Amino acid sequence: MKDTFSRRSFLKTSALASGGMLIGFNLFNACKSDVKMPVDLSSLNYKDFNAYIKISPEGKVTIYSVNPEIGQGVKTSMPMIIAEELDVAWDDVYVVQAPLDTENFSGQVAGGSQSIRRSWQPLRETGATAKQMLINAAAARWGVDAKTCSAKEAVIYNANGDTLGYGDVVEAAAILDVPEEVTLKDPNDFTIIGKGKGNVDMDKIITGKPLFGLDYKEEGMVYASVLRPPAFGQMLESYDASKAKELPGVIDVITIGEKARTLLSEGKPNWSVKLSTTDKVVVIGKTTWDVIKGKKEITATWKTDSDLESTEDHDEKLLSLLHGKKFRTRRKDGNVKKAFANADKVLERVYESTFLPHNTMEPMNFFANVTEDKVHLVGPTQTPEAAEGAVASMLGRPVEDIHVDLTRMGGGFGRRLYNDYVLEAAEISDAIKKPVKMVSTREDDMATGVYRPASKYKISASIKDGKLTGYHLKEACINGNMYGLIPNFFPAGAIENYQVDSVRLKSNISVGAWRAPYTNFLASAEQSFFDELAEELGIDRVQLHMDLLDNVKKNPDANIEYSPERLQGVLKKVVEVSNWGKTADDVYQGLSVYYCHNTHVAEVADVIMENGFPVVKKVTCAIDCGIVVNPLGAMNQAKGGVLDGIGHALYADFSFKDGVPSVNNFNGYQLIRMAQTPKVDVHFIESDVAPTGLGEPTLPPVGAAVANAIYKATGNRLTKFPYAKYINVEEKIIG
Amino acid sequence: MPTFNLKINGKTHTVETDADTPLLWVLRDHINLVGTKFGCGIGQCGACTVHIDGNATRSCLLQVSQIEDAAITTIEGLSEDGSHPVQQAWKEIDVPQCGYCQSGQIMTASAFLNENPNPTNNDIRNAMNGNICRCASYNSIEEAVKVASEKLS
Numbered sequence A: 001m002k003d004t005f006s007r008r009s010f011l012k013t014s015a016l017a018s019g020g021m022l023i024g025f026n027l028f029n030a031c032k033s034d035v036k037m038p039v040d041l042s043s044l045n046y047k048d049f050n051a052y053i054k055i056s057p058e059g060k061v062t063i064y065s066v067n068p069e070i071g072q073g074v075k076t077s078m079p080m081i082i083a084e085e086l087d088v089a090w091d092d093v094y095v096v097q098a099p100l101d102t103e104n105f106s107g108q109v110a111g112g113s114q115s116i117r118r119s120w121q122p123l124r125e126t127g128a129t130a131k132q133m134l135i136n137a138a139a140a141r142w143g144v145d146a147k148t149c150s151a152k153e154a155v156i157y158n159a160n161g162d163t164l165g166y167g168d169v170v171e172a173a174a175i176l177d178v179p180e181e182v183t184l185k186d187p188n189d190f191t192i193i194g195k196g197k198g199n200v201d202m203d204k205i206i207t208g209k210p211l212f213g214l215d216y217k218e219e220g221m222v223y224a225s226v227l228r229p230p231a232f233g234q235m236l237e238s239y240d241a242s243k244a245k246e247l248p249g250v251i252d253v254i255t256i257g258e259k260a261r262t263l264l265s266e267g268k269p270n271w272s273v274k275l276s277t278t279d280k281v282v283v284i285g286k287t288t289w290d291v292i293k294g295k296k297e298i299t300a301t302w303k304t305d306s307d308l309e310s311t312e313d314h315d316e317k318l319l320s321l322l323h324g325k326k327f328r329t330r331r332k333d334g335n336v337k338k339a340f341a342n343a344d345k346v347l348e349r350v351y352e353s354t355f356l357p358h359n360t361m362e363p364m365n366f367f368a369n370v371t372e373d374k375v376h377l378v379g380p381t382q383t384p385e386a387a388e389g390a391v392a393s394m395l396g397r398p399v400e401d402i403h404v405d406l407t408r409m410g411g412g413f414g415r416r417l418y419n420d421y422v423l424e425a426a427e428i429s430d431a432i433k434k435p436v437k438m439v440s441t442r443e444d445d446m447a448t449g450v451y452r453p454a455s456k457y458k459i460s461a462s463i464k465d466g467k468l469t470g471y472h473l474k475e476a477c478i479n480g481n482m483y484g485l486i487p488n489f490f491p492a493g494a495i496e497n498y499q500v501d502s503v504r505l506k507s508n509i510s511v512g513a514w515r516a517p518y519t520n521f522l523a524s525a526e527q528s529f530f531d532e533l534a535e536e537l538g539i540d541r542v543q544l545h546m547d548l549l550d551n552v553k554k555n556p557d558a559n560i561e562y563s564p565e566r567l568q569g570v571l572k573k574v575v576e577v578s579n580w581g582k583t584a585d586d587v588y589q590g591l592s593v594y595y596c597h598n599t600h601v602a603e604v605a606d607v608i609m610e611n612g613f614p615v616v617k618k619v620t621c622a623i624d625c626g627i628v629v630n631p632l633g634a635m636n637q638a639k640g641g642v643l644d645g646i647g648h649a650l651y652a653d654f655s656f657k658d659g660v661p662s663v664n665n666f667n668g669y670q671l672i673r674m675a676q677t678p679k680v681d682v683h684f685i686e687s688d689v690a691p692t693g694l695g696e697p698t699l700p701p702v703g704a705a706v707a708n709a710i711y712k713a714t715g716n717r718l719t720k721f722p723y724a725k726y727i728n729v730e731e732k733i734i735g
Numbered sequence B: 001m002p003t004f005n006l007k008i009n010g011k012t013h014t015v016e017t018d019a020d021t022p023l024l025w026v027l028r029d030h031i032n033l034v035g036t037k038f039g040c041g042i043g044q045c046g047a048c049t050v051h052i053d054g055n056a057t058r059s060c061l062l063q064v065s066q067i068e069d070a071a072i073t074t075i076e077g078l079s080e081d082g083s084h085p086v087q088q089a090w091k092e093i094d095v096p097q098c099g100y101c102q103s104g105q106i107m108t109a110s111a112f113l114n115e116n117p118n119p120t121n122n123d124i125r126n127a128m129n130g131n132i133c134r135c136a137s138y139n140s141i142e143e144a145v146k147v148a149s150e151k152l153s
């Protein structure tokens, strides 16, 4: 890639008082012209810059980055990109997780597989700019033209064979002008990107060092456990804490809620977690166990303030909406009505899924210390900026007073986009005037959370003269799921008469993003439907997709989100590597192809029958996510997504009865375990286009791959999550 | 409040706490050994796994009064510096995703390999079945246990 870029207005440099060069840079916004670069490391200021790179006189590189890490490997792959273009050995690069303390920083969200895609180009340009400045400094020292010099692994060379290390010229480089234009490397010359790099926190993880929010401690810190209403639709009426207060480890019992309620009633923040509107009883104690015990001793009475909803009612209402007329049309091509009226045959199926809790392995928790001078918050959140803003508004403090430090997150999956637990911690600390850690138990976490909304789809296809003439997708979902882009996913553009409609059922149960939001069930519904459709049409399953994608290629549609070429690419790849259609007679294969979160994926599940029960043995996965920055991390994410998808499609069951969740811990809620996992075989499509995310896209399609394989094995078409509830699976594989 | 003398990672610690306090919270909140994780508190997930006299045990269900004479090993004491073959295998295979469950996984795997140094794949799958990884890093865990068993034999 010989393109040249100007990063001039996006970065600034300074010479550090302690020696070395400091580069402050912004990813998406130009730096303000009047900002001053710090000259010592204690005054790094993330209001002005997204991140900093320090190059020491010894030639070592430290990246101070604010990106939260939630198991997506971002903390590893971002510095890889900088190291690549800066041309230093990866072993000489250190990453320091910087505290978040910013009002201008945007995009600091680890969610939506966006991090890598959005910052890929600016990170490369920043690394390349720094390298060019070092080369310019060396060229000036030698008195030669910088164009005749080059750099590799932190050493600069000129045409005469002279060399200088980066460390030798950092000070001179720091005071040079930022070059107008720099050249990026050709991807073929990459030595770091595309080579596997281990997790940067590896040593700490395997030796058990403090790393996560739950591990964070401060002198004088107390613990807090929050008693929230057991049912959605209830509020606190009264409580008796006398028994709890007798326990030696319990310091106090208080109530909170008013501040968060006021904030929510003002429409801030833009998410809402229903249980944030009630008063809550908080047990303050000396240790986690003290507060867990104390909470059990509280007797509270709750009053009902809105409907106590049940899954049974939801099901009935959603189905009646689905078969009704109250839809909002999201995309409409041609005339679906006419196509259906003229059809020889109409295939129509309903697909249903449940609510899902996130169940991050590390339950929700946050540290807060609210004092006169400042508010210090520490813990795991996917949206630190939003946390900062919300706490500032809630406490009526200027945002400059709020200081958020991020810890590593024990999983996010969307749950930590909502900062209800951060608000709780801050409200508690504000009330007791002490540093406090709010800790949720698993029961708190699972039963008083935010959920993937239960949804139902009706998909219909019209067939005329053996050809597919129309496709109609309808969604009915708790509080809504479908949004603008989804109707432009496959098969949009491939079918002349195409329509997508949606309708929502209002509920007082908090719903929100859950790993691969919007598509985590939709993909399974659609890709199961296509399997049945191919059978109905008497066309090979692969051919049906290839033909539909050819239609898009012939009649390009500017609005579609996916690339027909790339979708065909992954499809061809998976056919080849999965031995599609060529496996032994006792191996049943199911296919699923999907585009979401900017990445194209095709998956084949191999199912065999063991003792008369279907068992998923292997999943083959072909992925086009552009350049693979960190193959090790990418492989982990892709495999994790597939297994997570299988686990939730097969086993995850979650419902409500009178506002109360059906289960609240892992004894009732089944997550996939090792003995149930197939081998996942991942293949990446070689590519030189900008990378797209991998945290999510392998999850949505896999449910259908499994369902389609189970159909071949058993003749049973599965249309409802969790599948295991509707087929006989052997006890052993349910775990 | 009663006091208890606990032998943890070769050192004796005296803690003052209720007799029913689970070892998990003694480790995390009293002794500051936070490598042992809380996942469910009911013995279902394995995040809190430690070794009691060499056996993998869930510390969330073990009351402090039950283990005064036992030798307790936590992830911090598995090796001085992360050099235990299981830790090394974890690093080689790049197992962790979010990393939260991994200390429990490593403690389960190390106790298991002590008993069964040459496991079959099925042995591994059954032995590790009690440890949940929400990030579903199971393929890598399986591979790493295999690699560790090779290192050990």
Ligand code: FES
Pocket (backbone or CB within 6 Å): B037, B038, B039, B040, B041, B042, B043, B044, B045, B046, B047, B048, B049, B058, B059, B060, B061
């Ligand atoms: S925390 Fe002990 S098994 Fe889950």
Ligand code: FES
Pocket (backbone or CB within 6 Å): A071, A361, A410, A411, B096, B097, B098, B099, B100, B101, B102, B132, B133, B134, B135, B136, B137
């Ligand atoms: S690595 Fe995240 S739970 Fe296992």
